Structures are given as C-alpha cells and as structure tokens.
Amino acid sequence: GGWPDAVTGSKKNALRRAIQYVETIIQTDISSVDNIRKDPVKVRDLMLSLARNTATVATVKTIRDDMVRGDADNALSAPTIYGYLNALERMFVVEDLPAWSPSLRSKTTIRTSPKRHFVDPSIATAVMRLTPGRLLKDFLFFGFLFESLCIRDLRIYADGNDGQVFHYRDANGLEADAVVVLNDGRWGAVEVKLGTKEIEEAAIHLRKLKERINTEKMMEPSFLLILTAGTYAYRREDGVLVVPLACLKD
Structure with missing residues (x-):
C-alpha cells in the first residue's frame, strides 16, 4: 500500500x-x-x-x-x-467488501457477511x-495485508471498467477472495496467494466455484485468476491464470 x-x-x-x-x-x-x-x-x-x-x-x-x-x-x-x-x-x-450472491446449481447457503x-x-x-x-516476521498476517492490497487494486481496475468487486463464501466452506462483476454480466473469480505452495489448492477452489454457478442464468466466468507476489504470469493447463499483482496494470 x-x-x-x-x-x-x-x-x-x-x-x-x-x-x-x-x-x-x-x-x-x-x-x-x-x-x-x-x-x-x-x-x-x-x-x-x-x-x-x-x-x-x-x-x-x-x-x-x-x-x-x-x-x-x-x-x-x-x-x-x-x-x-x-x-x-x-x-x-x-471500505468493506460485500458478499457475492450468484445463482447456484444447488441450494447451497451463501454467506452474506462482508x-x-x-x-x-x-x-x-x-x-x-x-x-x-x-x-516480514509474521507471514500469516502479511498474507492478509497482501490480500487487502490486491482487493484495493482490483477495485481500482474494476471501477474503470464499470464493474464491482465482491467476495464469495458459502456454507460448505468454498471461498473466493474476490469476484469481479461487470455491469454487462461478465464476471471472473480471483484467489490471492502470497506463496507459490498454495497455487494448486487455489486453482481447485476456483474450478469448484465455476462448477457451482448456474450457467443457465449466468454467464460462464470470463477468467479464473490467482493473484500472487511472484514474477511471472502464465496460464495453467486447466485454464486458470496465475498473475503477479504488479502485472495487473498491463
């Protein structure tokens, strides 16, 4: 920040x-x-x-x-x-981050706390x-601050594209740190990971969220994204993007 x-x-x-x-x-x-x-x-x-x-x-x-x-x-x-x-x-x-309430395939309860x-x-x-x-001596808390930094930047870029940022959390424990939603209905889900060891788990969460969305009522996600503190951006074989925060401006 x-x-x-x-x-x-x-x-x-x-x-x-x-x-x-x-x-x-x-x-x-x-x-x-x-x-x-x-x-x-x-x-x-x-x-x-x-x-x-x-x-x-x-x-x-x-x-x-x-x-x-x-x-x-x-x-x-x-x-x-x-x-x-x-x-x-x-x-x-x-500026609290509101919860996202999409249309789901199942009757899973969505948490609404910001x-x-x-x-x-x-x-x-x-x-x-x-x-x-x-x-740097408290890596866990540093991770929360890094997530907050990512949310700040996502809000800036979303606002410039007539969009909003939310978070997702349901009763089954599935979460997405951020969901970017544009006014035309397009959306993308984001997980924030400070370290590289958690990237695989984050990708699993994003794919699960995609599967739960009722695409008869909503669009398919435009992207599934993992924001990191790394150096290189790349696309995984499953289509999930792994992008350093510093690359968002590009």
Missing part, C-alpha cells in the same frame, strides 16, 4: 506519512465528519481491531470482544461501534506501527 507522494520519498518518510494520517483521523477528523465527539482512545482501539481483522469477516461482536480484552466495563456498545464504523466509511478510511478492509493496507500497518522488518 501507500500514497502517491510517498512513492518517490524515503522509506522512513513514507512510514511517517501514513502514521501522521492515522493520528489525524484518530485525534480530529473522525469527530468532525459528523460533528459528534468520539473518544480518541476508543477510535484507536477500533482501528487496531480492524487492522488485526483485515480481510476477514469479523462481525461487530468479534470486533467489540477484541477491543475489550478483559476491560468489559469500558467497552463501547454495538450501536456506538456501528457509529464509529460509519464515520470511518464516510471518510473513505474503511470482509473488513481499509481503503489502503498501509493504514493497517500504520495504526499497528509495523515496520517492514516486523511485518
């Missing part, structure tokens, strides 16, 4: 810029957006919880429990948390004060 002005500057200044932005949100901006004062300590706790739950379907209850951490007497109520989240959304700080995302994953790292070195 990052900001345009930070790309050409030093790493230190880029990190400082993101932290300053987060501090401005916490101390002043979130209260001014709706002229309702909000406790900066609670705002920080909320943003920390959102950062820890990046790219997950964490509910408000999950977030509240994470914020409490043994201090239930000072916990925010669920309606107050919703108010804080609404303010962050109005400020374009958070996935939690900041508009840019650098906000998550800034609120947690993570340096690149510390982040």
Whole structure:
C-alpha cells in the first residue's frame, strides 16, 4: 500500500506519512465528519481491531470482544461501534467488501457477511506501527495485508471498467477472495496467494466455484485468476491464470 507522494520519498518518510494520517483521523477528523465527539482512545482501539481483522469477516461482536480484552466495563456498545464504523466509511478510511450472491446449481447457503478492509493496507500497518522488518516476521498476517492490497487494486481496475468487486463464501466452506462483476454480466473469480505452495489448492477452489454457478442464468466466468507476489504470469493447463499483482496494470 501507500500514497502517491510517498512513492518517490524515503522509506522512513513514507512510514511517517501514513502514521501522521492515522493520528489525524484518530485525534480530529473522525469527530468532525459528523460533528459528534468520539473518544480518541476508543477510535484507536477500533482501528487496531480492524487492522488485526483485515480481510476477514469479523462481525461487530468479534470486533467489540477484541477491543475489550478483559476491560468489559469500558467497552463501547454495538450501536456506538456501528457509529464509529460509519464515520470511518464516510471518510473513505474503511471500505468493506460485500458478499457475492450468484445463482447456484444447488441450494447451497451463501454467506452474506462482508470482509473488513481499509481503503489502503498501509493504514493497517500504520495504526499497528509495523515496520517492514516486523511485518516480514509474521507471514500469516502479511498474507492478509497482501490480500487487502490486491482487493484495493482490483477495485481500482474494476471501477474503470464499470464493474464491482465482491467476495464469495458459502456454507460448505468454498471461498473466493474476490469476484469481479461487470455491469454487462461478465464476471471472473480471483484467489490471492502470497506463496507459490498454495497455487494448486487455489486453482481447485476456483474450478469448484465455476462448477457451482448456474450457467443457465449466468454467464460462464470470463477468467479464473490467482493473484500472487511472484514474477511471472502464465496460464495453467486447466485454464486458470496465475498473475503477479504488479502485472495487473498491463
């Protein structure tokens, strides 16, 4: 993640810029957006919880429990948390990823909870004060942030093509990290994998999702795509595309 002005500057200044932005949100901006004062300590706790739950379907209850951490007497109520989240959304700080509800061949129940995302994953790292070195020591969390980075870029490219981005998750545990849907009905499913060892499993998930879609009511997918942090793009024998995130612009 990052900001345009930070790309050409030093790493230190880029990190400082993101932290300053987060501090401005916490101390002043979130209260001014709706002229309702909000406790900066609670705002920080909320943003920390959102950062820890990046790219997950964490509910408000999950977030509240994470914020409490043994201090239930000072916990925010669920309606107050919703108010804080609404303010962050109005400020374009958070942008949850809605669930996709396609027509399926079977009566499988589709989960409808959105996935939690900041508009840019650098906000998550800034609120947690993570340096690149510390982040690389937590590969699991790094994977969630990489997924959030991919979602950010997919949204940008989809918006430029009159499209939207969703995620898919059903009661049988089948998931797709992103589904790009254009206004004309074309769609494609995306899995995000930071490492190469998970590519085969991701391809299986994408093919299963394709099989579950009722193509009498919907189009066949325009693509099945695995986004990676790799170097080379290629098409597998099963037709699934494996593409580095940096290649999306091409």
